Amino acid sequence: MTxxxxxxxxxxxxxxxxxxxxxxxSKYNWSETLQPIVGKLRLGERLSIxxxxxxxxxxxxxxxxxxxxxxxxARFGYNVFFNSNVHINQTNICVxxxxxxxxxxxxxxxxxxxxxxxxxxxxxxxxxxxxxEVHSVGGLHPDWNVDFYENLISSAxxxxxxxxIKALTAVEIxxxxxxxxxxxxxxxxxxxxxxxxxxPGGGAEILNDEVREIICNGKESSEEYLQIHREAHALDxxxxxxxxxxxxxxxxxxxxxMDKLRRLADEYGLFQCFVxxxxxxxxxxxxxxxxxxxxxxxxxxxxxRLMLDSVPHIKAYRMNIGDExxxxxxxxxxxxxxxxxxxxxxxxxxxxxxxxxxDTYQMAKLVTDAGFVPxxxxxxxxxxxLVKLEPPKRPKRPKRLKMIx
Numbered sequence: 102m103t104x105x106x107x108x109x110x111x112x113x114x115x116x117x118x119x120x121x122x123x124x125x126x127s128k129y130n131w132s133e134t135l136q137p138i139v140g141k142l143r144l145g146e147r148l149s150i151x152x153x154x155x156x157x158x159x160x161x162x163x164x165x166x167x168x169x170x171x172x173x174x175a176r177f178g179y180n181v182f183f184n185s186n187v188h189i190n191q192t193n194i195c196v197x198x199x200x201x202x203x204x205x206x207x208x209x210x211x212x213x214x215x216x217x218x219x220x221x222x223x224x225x226x227x228x229x230x231x232x233x234e235v236h237s238v239g240g241l242h243p244d245w246n247v248d249f250y251e252n253l254i255s256s257a258x259x260x261x262x263x264x265x266i267k268a269l270t271a272v273e274i275x276x277x278x279x280x281x282x283x284x285x286x287x288x289x290x291x292x293x294x295x296x297x298x299x300x301p302g303g304g305a306e307i308l309n310d311e312v313r314e315i316i317c318n319g320k321e322s323s324e325e326y327l328q329i330h331r332e333a334h335a336l337d338x339x340x341x342x343x344x345x346x347x348x349x350x351x352x353x354x355x356x357x358x359m360d361k362l363r364r365l366a367d368e369y370g371l372f373q374c375f376v377x378x379x380x381x382x383x384x385x386x387x388x389x390x391x392x393x394x395x396x397x398x399x400x401x402x403x404x405x406r407l408m409l410d411s412v413p414h415i416k417a418y419r420m421n422i423g424d425e426x427x428x429x430x431x432x433x434x435x436x437x438x439x440x441x442x443x444x445x446x447x448x449x450x451x452x453x454x455x456x457x458x459x460d461t462y463q464m465a466k467l468v469t470d471a472g473f474v475p476x477x478x479x480x481x482x483x484x485x486x487l488v489k490l491e492p493p494k495r496p497k498r499p500k501r502l503k504m505i506x
Contacts (some may be wrong), residue, residue, distance in 0.1 A: 103487045109339045110370035112413040112482035114176045119145040122175035134159055135168065138407075142172070147363075148408055153356040156404045162396060169403035169434030176413065177436050181473040183464045184480060186234035186267075186440035189224045191216045191253070195240030196276075199317040200387045201306075201348060201380055205240055215242060218256050229261050231460070234440065234480045237268040238303055246280035247288050251295040258296030265480040266297055270304035271329040272321045286332045293338055299481055300333055302341030302376065307350045308358045316348050316387060327365050334369035339481050342372045342412065346401055347380040347393035355401065359408045366411035373482050374414035374437060377401050378421040395426055399433045406434030414482065419467075428471040438467065465490045 107113040115121060123143050131139045138152050148156075156165050192215040195205040206213035216224065225235055235257070254266055269277075269292070278288040289297075306313060308323040321329070330340055342362045346355055359375075366372040379393035379401075393401070406415045416437040417430035427438050441459045465475035465488040475488040 114413040118176040125171045166433035169406040181468045182437045184440040187228045191239040234265045241276040247277045254295040271326045300340035306345045334371040339371040341374045343376045376416040403433040431471045
């Protein structure tokens, strides 16, 4: 089978993954420390916060990664997913000034910008032939309300009906709701009617309000982030979920964050993917950040896979962690590497060095080089196609002219 479909809640996951996992776990000898956790996984039981602490502190990263990798294999086999997308950030003008953000500008700054609707459509048009998703998040523009975004999204849908629109973080939804003096649900309903297909889930940072007051004071509260996504899911708008780590949070904060997300995922099953990404320090104003090592990135991805039993996919976000660590992460529980990302601003202004403007061949090669099977997906994980890796055709060499004797 080279093409197949799924439901938004299953998102391509094998319904019998717990049964599959039981068989896989029995093939290995596990350390005494991890045996109770392995026992829970065999029974399909949810891991506790205490289990999460054990996984974070366990001396063998390899063993934790192996355990996470088996959960991934039970769910998806050797398939690894990506899509064809572009990031278009509609404005960098923002009324907030989050400490970790290198993207935000005030309206008075010379390098601030705001795309008109025509300008936004022109940006999509550059890539429309090679993408099936536009990912759009931006600043909280002081003059834009839900009317502007209704026009923006409906215009994009009218001109590019085959392009899925994944847009607006929770704090943007809150801002539009406040600007328009309407509820979260009405805001989301109007945007969905205009053509919004899914939410990117960004801006979760750490769902601990004491941490949020320091790193992103003024953004939505932890409960507001969860409530906005709860209301989106109730309207059948699927989303990702995210976690920014390596600022001032501790391991317990990360585990509580995962627990809050999985409990919400239990309600509607529409947190389709979890995207953990480390804080990038360049050009930001958070000198007290702890910063995450490569070891910690891989461990966090592995722990995420083991803790988030109600979230189908774990993403190795190569835009943030780079291709090399993303490849490694595919052996630590990650099953998705995002997309071609033809252009991107927010992560790269913060210090990301990853390559942009990949094509399907380059994405498939990254997956294949890691030992997995590349699968192209749509935005909401309902359509899948195996990718046959064929190198790009090289121009034929001109025939060599015969020498005249």
